[in-house]
Amino acid sequence: MPTAIAVTSADLVLPPTDPQTPPAAVLPGPDTRSLDAAVTDARQLIERHGHVVVVCPATAPPATVQRLHAVRSLLESDRIAIVRTALPPLGAAVLVRQLRQLSVCDIGPGVLASAARLLTHYVYAGAVLGSVAKLDHVPVTLTSHVKGWLPGAQFAVLAGPAPQLVRLGSGDAGAEGDTLAGPEFTTDLVVARGPLHTDWPTETLAPRWRVRAVQEAALPESAARWWGTGKVTEFAAYLPDLPVLYQLVASVRRETCHWCRMELIGDRCGFCGAPLPTGEPAPAPAAHP
Structure with missing residues (x-):
């Protein structure tokens, strides 16, 4: 049986x-289970699958994290x-699906x-927002904060891999128009429409x-809290093909955790959290697909 992938919220399941x-x-939270x-x-998952990888957002309530531990x-x-x-909610759900x-x-x-x-470095996760006045997870200038209170203002925001923000209709993005710097490799785009009605992700950003293709998804319930406004439509561009994902992971040098003896990639074990011993060089980042 494959390793079980578990999540702390149904929001993370596409x-x-x-x-x-x-x-x-x-895995239901402590308020319902x-x-x-x-x-x-958890015992039943281990018995069926051998190992369990639980994806938990950094913004999860402390009680949820404490329950997992x-x-x-x-x-x-x-x-x-x-x-x-x-990652923001839709981007995290994309990551879960890739795992x-x-x-x-x-x-x-x-x-x-x-x-x-x-894989997080290859997920371009963002949103179109009606306000950035309460946006905490992406750097926002004072000018943008002020403009965020203007009626009818809309902003395109990219949370990662590198944070970006442009005000739609302002020309902030230069000669290319209102856009965000995107991936240099083939992606699909998933869009989760919320109360903010906009076709910008599909009609402007996607081209x-x-x-390669655009899919629609339900807006995660946690989107408004993460982005600081209920006026939000999320989007995420990602590597859709399993062979590409597999090659990306397989191309990175593997190590053995000195603590739990698990095989790993990168500089830290995903199971026990132990870093590679000091003095061992970390693997070089993989090239873009």
């Missing part, structure tokens, strides 16, 4: 893009990896868990980024 992509297990039941759920401690298990991600795709390949659980950090 429909599969192919019939081979397995589902993700949703007792600790004993959560331990039972409590479950792992009570099970006295080294087979549960807790992977934190700073689900990779879980059916001949990739060990340690490599799969540590691959999340690598400029030369995306």
Whole structure:
């Protein structure tokens, strides 16, 4: 059985893009599931899959994070990896789906868990916002904060890999018009429309980024909280093809964790969190696909 991919919220589960992509297990929070039941759920996942990789947003409530660590401690298990991600909600859901795709390949659980950090650099996650006055996760200038209070103002914001912000209709983006610097490799785009009605991601951004295809998704419930406004439409460009994802991960040098002996990529074990020993050079970043 493939390594189980689990999430802390149903927001992080996108429909599969192919019939081979397995589902993700949703681990209910402490407000809806007792600790004993959560331990039972985790034990059953381990028994069925051998290892579990849990993706938990960096903005998850402290009680949710504490519950994950409590479950792992009570099970006295080294087979549960807790992977934190700073991506916005739709981007995090894309990352989860990519891990689900990779879980059916001949990739060990340690490599799969540590691959999340690598794949994050290839997810271009952003949103169109009606205001940036309360945006905390992306740097915003004082001028943009002031403009964020203007009626009818709209902003295109990219949270990662590199933060960017332009005011739509302002010409801030120079000769190219209102746009954001995008990926230099082939991507698909997923758009989650919210109360802010805009076709900018599909009619303007998609052609400029030369995306291969556009899909629609439901707006995650946590989007308004993450972006600081309910006037939001999220988008994320990503590597859609499993062979490309597999080659990207396979191209990085593998190491063995000196603490738990898990195989990993990068400079930190996804299961125990131990860094590579001091003095060992970290693997060079993979080239763009």
